[in-house]
Amino acid sequence: MDAHLIAFCGVAAGMVVMPGADFAVVVRNALGSRRTGVATGVGIAGGLLVHTALAVAGLAAVLVAVPTLFRTVQLLGGAYLLFLGSRAVVAAVRRGRSGAADGAAGGDQDPGRGVVRGLRQGFLTNALNPKAPVLFLSLLPQFVPAGQPAVPRTLLLSAIVVAMALIWFPGVALLVDGLGTWLRRPAAASWVRGVSGGMLVALGAVLLTGVRP
Template sequence: MNEVTILLTLATVHFLALMSPGPDFALVVQNATRYGRQTGSYIALGLSFGILTHSILSLTGVSYLVQQQPMLFALLQLAGGSYLLYLGLSALKGLLRSRPSSETYDGKRETQNPIQSKRHAFSRGFATNILNPKALIFFVSLMSSLVPATMSLTGKGIALLILFGLSLLWFSLLAWVLSAKTMQKRLYAITPYIDGICGVLFVLLGGSIFWQSLLALTQ
């Protein structure tokens, strides 16, 4: 395949992966729905930089070396699983503390935003992606199967831009749509259910990764 075909294939595979439900998708949905566009947008930016970092590490072979070291990879899984568990339990704890309201949506957020700054929102997005061991495996597989070692530096640079640009476009669009006033009115009544679903998803994913890492460390 020539470089143009490789880049188009890379873009297609990555975009399909972005649209599939996972911790990144759930994080944007939960926070943009409840806390608004700015929080969702900075989380989207953090996720995109996490994806860019994974892409660079995979392209340079660093992620492959990490994956080939059982102890190091298990520790990464332990950290990633613990963080996802923290996000899930925090979401469920916040849900239990919230008080049901019979009021209609008036354009104001009734729940205080625990993400106090743009930097905090960015950091949460970045950490969620970079600590996800499944993301490491995905990008190692993606880069090794689609980007040949003989590809030009220009082609590799364009590949990185595509991965980062598509990620930022998708997650920002998701945050923008979910935080639009018309969408907020529709989602207002089911926001607690969204929080609950996202919290359970984080707990299940984090628990699974955490358990796998413990098994690997004890073997």
């Protein structure tokens, strides 16, 4: 039995399911439609694939070594989260006042556009988090047993993280959609949009004002 692998699965599961920007944007988009929510989850997994690939290649170390680059990515990520969050909060206030229930992103009259938007927002929300590649760079080597080749092992660990994300985030979207009868009521929808938007704004502000680890 591979104790290192079992331990990593537990750590990775905790990282993936921990509520944060990824979770908030999935819930927000899933209120619009199931397809958009699931696509957002797939986009997040794509962002994680980028982070883990950077860690395996050692490129994440560049973010640590070049403060300006790290700060640039941090500012981009923070600004994007603020943009998404502020839109959600404004929409929640407007819909709450009008009492009209609509999609979390303004409705998906065109399912194809909703899927593309979900993929894009999920990917950018995750990919523009500069702390993620640094985290994976420091985490993955801890679960490579002595004497084993590092690259194949870290590739396996990376695949586990991405697979967990592909299960968890689309699953969250399906759960939100399954509760849609209640969540899409005007009052509940406005509350969920406001909370998820507030989370995105807060996380964006942390990235904009955060210091380099």
